[in-house]
Amino acid sequence: MPAKYGLPSDPDYSLRLAEFEARIGRGEKIEPGDWMPEEYRRQLIRMISQHAHSEVVGMLPEGAWINRAPTLKRKMILIAKVQDEAGHGQYLYHAAETLGVSREAMLEALLSGKAKYSSIFNYPTLTWADIGTIGWLVDGAAIKNQTMLAAGSYGPYSRAMVRICAEEAFHHKQGKEMVLFYARGSEKQRQMAQDAINRWWWPALMMMGPHDADSPNSEVLTRWGIKTKSNDTVRQEFINEHAPEILDAGLQVPDPDLHQDDKGNWVHGPINWDEFWQVVGGNGPMNKERLEARRKAHDEGAWVRSALETYAAKLQKATVAV
Amino acid sequence: MRNEIKQALIARLTALADDEVILSHRNSEWTGHAPILEEDIALANIAQDELGHASVWYSLRKELDGSDPDGLVFFRDADEFRNCELVELPRGDWAFTMLRQFLFDLNETLWLQQARDSSYQPLADAANKILREERFHLQHTQAWVERLGLGTEESNRRMQNALDFMWGYTQQLFVPIPGEDLLVAEGIVPDLGGLKTRWLEYSIQHLQNSGLKLPINPGYQPASRTHHTEHLWSILAEMQSTARWDAAARVW
Numbered sequence: 026m027p028a029k030y031g032l033p034s035d036p037d038y039s040l041r042l043a044e045f046e047a048r049i050g051r052g053e054k055i056e057p058g059d060w061m062p063e064e065y066r067r068q069l070i071r072m073i074s075q076h077a078h079s080e081v082v083g084m085l086p087e088g089a090w091i092n093r094a095p096t097l098k099r100k101m102i103l104i105a106k107v108q109d110e111a112g113h114g115q116y117l118y119h120a121a122e123t124l125g126v127s128r129e130a131m132l133e134a135l136l137s138g139k140a141k142y143s144s145i146f147n148y149p150t151l152t153w154a155d156i157g158t159i160g161w162l163v164d165g166a167a168i169k170n171q172t173m174l175a176a177g178s179y180g181p182y183s184r185a186m187v188r189i190c191a192e193e194a195f196h197h198k199q200g201k202e203m204v205l206f207y208a209r210g211s212e213k214q215r216q217m218a219q220d221a222i223n224r225w226w227w228p229a230l231m232m233m234g235p236h237d238a239d240s241p242n243s244e245v246l247t248r249w250g251i252k253t254k255s256n257d258t259v260r261q262e263f264i265n266e267h268a269p270e271i272l273d274a275g276l277q278v279p280d281p282d283l284h285q286d287d288k289g290n291w292v293h294g295p296i297n298w299d300e301f302w303q304v305v306g307g308n309g310p311m312n313k314e315r316l317e318a319r320r321k322a323h324d325e326g327a328w329v330r331s332a333l334e335t336y337a338a339k340l341q342k343a344t345v346a347v
Numbered sequence: 348m349r350n351e352i353k354q355a356l357i358a359r360l361t362a363l364a365d366d367e368v369i370l371s372h373r374n375s376e377w378t379g380h381a382p383i384l385e386e387d388i389a390l391a392n393i394a395q396d397e398l399g400h401a402s403v404w405y406s407l408r409k410e411l412d413g414s415d416p417d418g419l420v421f422f423r424d425a426d427e428f429r430n431c432e433l434v435e436l437p438r439g440d441w442a443f444t445m446l447r448q449f450l451f452d453l454n455e456t457l458w459l460q461q462a463r464d465s466s467y468q469p470l471a472d473a474a475n476k477i478l479r480e481e482r483f484h485l486q487h488t489q490a491w492v493e494r495l496g497l498g499t500e501e502s503n504r505r506m507q508n509a510l511d512f513m514w515g516y517t518q519q520l521f522v523p524i525p526g527e528d529l530l531v532a533e534g535i536v537p538d539l540g541g542l543k544t545r546w547l548e549y550s551i552q553h554l555q556n557s558g559l560k561l562p563i564n565p566g567y568q569p570a571s572r573t574h575h576t577e578h579l580w581s582i583l584a585e586m587q588s589t590a591r592w593d594a595a596a597r598v599w
Contacts (some may be wrong), residue, residue, distance in 0.1 A: 084379035084387065091375040091394075093598035095590040096417045097405075107378050108391035126497025153589040158515055187418050206598075213593040317381065328505070329441045332498025339497065 028038065028123075030063040038062075049250040054180035057123035065249050066124050069179055071140075072251065073124075074131045077117035079143035080110045081135075082315050086150040087159060095153060101198050103156060109192045116188065121179040136320050143167075144301065145228050147309030151221075154214075155209055156271045158221035160200015162229040162267060168234060169263045178250030201270070208274040222271060223279045230293060231301045233260040239298075264291045355526025356467070357411050358429065359536055361419070362524055362572055364404035365430035370451060371397035372582055382441055387482070389487060393448065395479045403473045410469065417599075421590035425579045429543045431568040433516040435576045439490055442505035443493050447513055449553075450489035454520045454546055456481045461537035470535065489553060496557030503558055504532060510559050515566035521546070522570055 031038050031045075041060050046053065050299050055061055088107045094100035118128045131319040134140035150156065168190055175186035209217040234240055234256040246252040271278050282294025303309065348356075374394040381387040405416035433451065438444050459481055462474035495502040521543040530536045551561060590599060 081384065088375075091378060092372055092585050093589045095421065097398060097402050097420060099599065101395060101402075104375060104378070104391055104395045104398065108388055108395065111379075111387040111391065113385055115388065153592075211595040211597070212594055214596050257500070307354075313353035322380040322382070325380075326441070328501050329382035329495070329500070332495050332502030335492040335502075336498040 029060045030066050031060060032063050046248070049178045053178075054183060056180045062249075064127050065251070068246060069182065069250075070121055070124050070126050073121040073182055074126070074134065075141050075276055075295070076104055077114045077131065078135045078140055079146065079324050080114035080117060082142045082146045082319060084110050084114075085315055086148075086311070087156060090150060090153060090156050093153065094156075099203070106160070106196050106199070109196070113185075113189045113192070116185045120185045120262060123181045132323070136316070136323055138307070138316060141305065143232065144304040145232050147304050147311045148224070148228050149311050151224070154204065154217040154221035155225070157200045157203030157207065157218070157219045158225045159212055160196045161204050162200075162222070162225050163232070164193050164196040164200060165264050165267055166232040168197055169259050169266075169343065173252065173254045173259055176253045189292075204276075205274050208276050219276050220333055222276055226279050227297065227300075228304075230260060230264070231298075233257075233263070235298065235301075255334060260293075261290055264293055264325060265289075323325060351526065352529050352535070353411055355524075355529050356535060357408055358526060359530060360404045360408040360411075362429045362431075362480075364401045364408070364416075364419075365428050366434050366451075367397040367401035369430045369579075370434040370447075371395075371401065372586060373434065373436075374444070374448070376438050377444065378558060386441075386491070390444075391413035393484050393487070396484065399480075400477050403477060407469055407473060416538075417590070421587045422449060425575060425583055426573070428575065428579060428583075429572040430575075430579075431516070431517065431519040431572060432574070432576050433513060433569065435578045435582060436513065436516065437578060439509065439512075440505055442502065443509040443513070444541045445488055445491040445495065446506060446509045449492045450490055450513070450517045450550060451520070452481060452485040453550055454517075454542070456485050457542055457545055457549075458537055465536065469521050481496070492553060496554070496559050506557070507559055510554065511562040512566075514562050515568045519569040519572075520563065522572075524572060 029273060031041055035041075040104050042062060045055070045060060045062065045065075055065075084107050087103065087110075088160070091100060091107065094103050118131060121131060122128060131140065135142065145166075151161070171186045171190050171193065175183055175190055177183045177186070204218050207214040209215075210218075237243065237255045237257045240256055242250060247255070268278050268283060280294045282292075284292055286292050304312070307313075350431050354370060359529065371394045374397065377390050378387060378394070381390055396539070401420075404424065405414075405419060408414055408419075409416060436443075452496070456478065459474045459478040463471055463478065465471040465474065495506045497503070521539045523539055527536070531538045554561065
């Protein structure tokens with residue numbers, strides 16, 4: 026059944042919108058083929074494809090360390106983790122495809138710089154401890170966000186999130202184990218761990234996006250159950266879990282203003298939103314390299330994809346001839 | 348076990364493990380850069396399995412001489428590695444990577460099938476376990492050889508170039524290591540002569556069915572696993588960089 030994407034100019038729009046919002050209000054999932062406002066579809070495609078691109082681009086900073094992992098076990102874990110990310114990218118592209126957009130069109134938007142991906146991947150991975158820290162803080166922040174998205178109203182996205190969160194929990198665990206292990210290790214290992222925390226802490230806090238007051242898409246996303254918690258709420262959950270764990274490990278959180286308030290929440294100092302917008306705008310340390318790496322892989326794979334299509338067409342022709 | 352047999356078995360296990368570790372390294376270089384996302388997944392899976400196989404072979408060696416697998420991988424120098432030269436060659440293009448993987452996997456599969464009957468039980472058990480994964484690798488890479496060989500003119504040309512380049516190198520897989528004859532006589536490992544016949548038969552048929560021709564001059568054929576290409580130093584410089592970074596770090 027073809028999906029119907031409603032526009033405010035449609036004669037029955039208000040009626041259908043009311044039914045749609047009532048379904049979301051009852052906690053029902055919206056499925057592919059169900060009526061939905063065009064704006065709901067557009068916002069979902071934007072979010073899901075950004076999320077898929079983040080998984081795919083996210084393979085680069087970590088993948089580069091597979092061949093420098095210091096033990097067979099850590100190497101094995103890292104390959105498995107990066108492979109999971111490719112798998113997450115794959116399910117998410119499929120989830121977005123249920124809204125009538127092709128993977129090719131989404132990739133084109135990524136490669137042309139039109140679509141965004143998580144800015145966290147525009148920071149460099151400078152040492153081996155960054156791999157542990159990404160698992161602990163970056164995946165930790167992603168899990169908070171994705172657990173919220175798993176409760177969302179669009180069936181395919183919400184189900185993808187449930188599955189992805191289960192795997193992310195392993196990534197988080199191994200990252201935390203690694204950083205805590207180095208915090209108790211040699212002097213240089215400890216310094217390496219601290220340096221990684223210093224560099225990743227603030228970008229991890231920025232992963233939840235601008236403060237609620239400055240988040241332009243939030244109102245409609247919340248009403249339609251795409252987002253079920255605000256950016257600041259999710260950020261607070263993240264800090265409340267991770268700040269005390271970092272301190273317990275004998276490491277520092279690079280925020281002189283960090284303190285616990287009387288409700289037990291850990292309160293952070295001012296976030297450098299100028300840096301955030303610079304990176305979102307394409308001026309982070311790794312924006313150009315990441316995109317260039319993706320474009321290069323895509324261009325160099327063109328002959329392979331063309332061979333696959335040609336081979337499949339020949340096979341089809343042979344089958345028809347028989 | 349007689350000492351000379353034990354030493355030969357240690358050398359064979361080291362050769363098996365080193366092949367897997369270095370090939371896994373080359374395959375891992377594709378992670379995030381494959382021609383389609385599905386292949387990022389598939390090749391990462393293969394690289395992961397290879398690393399797993401290496402761990403199995405190193406741990407069998409450990410049972411014999413107490414050596415530490417991480418110590419062997421991260422603290423040996425290039426001249427102590429016993430992998431074949433084929434696995435050190437740069438990953439090249441997708442045709443090169445898939446063809447090398449096919450020819451390597453075919454050898455591994457045939458070797459493992461026979462090694463299941465090894466008179467050395469730990470080796471027979473390991474072969475049984477690894478063979479299950481290896482069948483998937485072979486199925487996957489065999490399909491790629493066919494698609495690229497019979498795809499476009501360009502993909503066929505790239506496959507043919509890859510074949511012309513690596514055919515001589517693949518022959519090293521069948522060169523016995525010192526003491527291998529003792530292991531064969533004891534029924535511990537397969538005889539590489541018989542294996543080579545079957546490998547040639549199977550691989551040549553599949554290559555021909557895929558529109559590829561064996562090179563008339565196979566080129567350089569490495570003979571000893573104590574010799575390496577000029578790439579191994581750089582591979583190890585990267586692989587061992589973190590492990591050797593801090594002399595005071597006891598564990599990673």
